[in-house]
Amino acid sequence: MGGRVLDEEKDSQTLNSGWGQQLLDLLEHVFILKDAKGRLQVVNQQARQLFFSPHDLEEQQADLSTADLLTHLGLAPASAQAVADWWAQDWGTEVVGKGEKxxxxxxxxSRVFQWTEYSVQPPASPRLFRFVIGKDVTHVRQAEDHMQEIDKMSLVAEMAAGIAHEIRNPMTTLKGFVQLLQQRVTGQQDYLDLMLSELQRIEFIVTEFLNLARPHSPHSELQNLNQLVEQVSALMQSQAIVYNAAIRVTPCSQPVQVLCDENQLKQVFINILKNAIEAMSKGGTIRMSIHTKPEDAEVTVRICDEGVGMKADQLQRVGQAFYTTKEQGNGLGMLVTSKIIQSHGGRLDIRSTPGKGTCVDVVLQKKP
Structure with a gap:
């Protein structure tokens, strides 16, 4: 439905000054209606502000009133005029709410919906109506969250350099004296073991900070992915046994080569296996498998545990700095892991079910 594009002060009987124009002006998107000859019929406020000057509108406007246009659309002239007169009246419109959901x-x-709700009272009517105008802003919010994560990672990396220098040197001194006391003092071994354990934990956290702060690119070489996964599995078997867990590896039936930094990729698998082991407080089996086809450009290393799993809101925050679901965690392991995979041109896909476990897919580009 349309009418002439005229200034509201000029012609209160056109669609531009009526309820139809009021409704279109509420839209956050551009709305332009033209007739078959390309002449402007209706232009809402967003379009006027972006694309048209008053002079442009005067030159391009069509000589069709609302009633004329309705007649062209098939209404009888009398009915068209009645509708046009009613349509052009001033409707009471008020914003009653807005937000995101x-x-x-x-x-x-799951999508983020931005909405505005209006109350509307038709001319000469006691009835009130409500309508909602909204749009999907999911991608906008995701982009904003991504920028916040980048800012957070930059801050963490900046902090890491200072923390490494301020903490690591005195910590090494303390660790050396505790180890010396372990050899000379008797009857206090439990306390000394606890002190050494906590110092080692601090050392691990500082190391994680350093890994996050280092801006160097990976030193990439061709690696046999089957062999690399087997090596990491063997390395983590002793820690798995402590938690009454077992690691089962299913290699790819064919040799698979990837261009990677061997130590960094091993660190990725160690971090994921460590999380899987610690998630299974009652023990269980961790399954590592490698999946690809000859015609595929990618290869997937899948690591699935039988642990406690994660809820949807927890899953969304995996990889954020300082976010962890573990009592003794620091939230840096998966952040470092994500950073390494991104530097290798790969990606992490994580699926989890509370009470059943978590599967992590490490997807990499393979070399023929």
């Missing part, structure tokens, strides 16, 4: 679509996807 996380909704689930019929396809099961």
């Amino acid at each position: 996380l909704v689930t679509t019929v396809q099961g996807e």
Whole structure:
């Protein structure tokens, strides 16, 4: 439905000054209606501000009133004029609410919906109506969250350099004296063992900070992925036994080569296996498997545990600085892991079910 594009002060009987124009002006998107000859019929406020000067509108406007246009659309002249007169009256419109809401679509996807709700009272009517105008801003919010994560990582990396220098040197001195006391003092071994254990934990955290702060690119070489996964599995078997866990590896049926920094990629698998082991307080089996096809450009290393799993809100925060679900965690392991995988041109896909476990897919580019 349309009418002439005229200044509201010029012609209060056009769609531009009526309820239809008021409604279109509320839209946050550009709305332009033209007739078959390309002449402007309706332009909402967003379009006027972005694309048209008053002079442009005067030159391009069509000589069709609302009633004329309705007649062209098939209404009888008398009915068209009646509708146009009613449509052009001033409708009472008021904003009654606005905000954002996380909704689930019929396809099961979570989306962020930005909405504004209006109350409307038609001319000469006691009835009130309400309508909602909204748009999907999921991608905008995701981009904002991504920028916040970049800022956070930059801050963490800046902090890491200072922390390494301020903490590591005195910590090494303390660790050396505790080890010396272990050899000379009797009857206090439990306390000394606890002190050494906590110092080692601090050392591990500082090392994680250093790994995060180092800006160097990976030193990449061709590696046999089957062999690399087997080596990491053997390395972590002793820690798995402590938690009554077992690691089962299913290699790819064919040789798979990837261009990677061997030590960094091993660190990725160690971090993921360590999380999997600690998630299974009652023991269980961790399954590592390698999946690809000859025609595929990618290879996937899948690591699945039988641990406590994670809820959807926890899963969304995996990889954020300082976020952890473990009592003794620091939230840096998966952040470092994500950074390494990104530097290798790969990605992490994580799926989790509370009470059943978590699967982590490390997807890498393979070399023929």
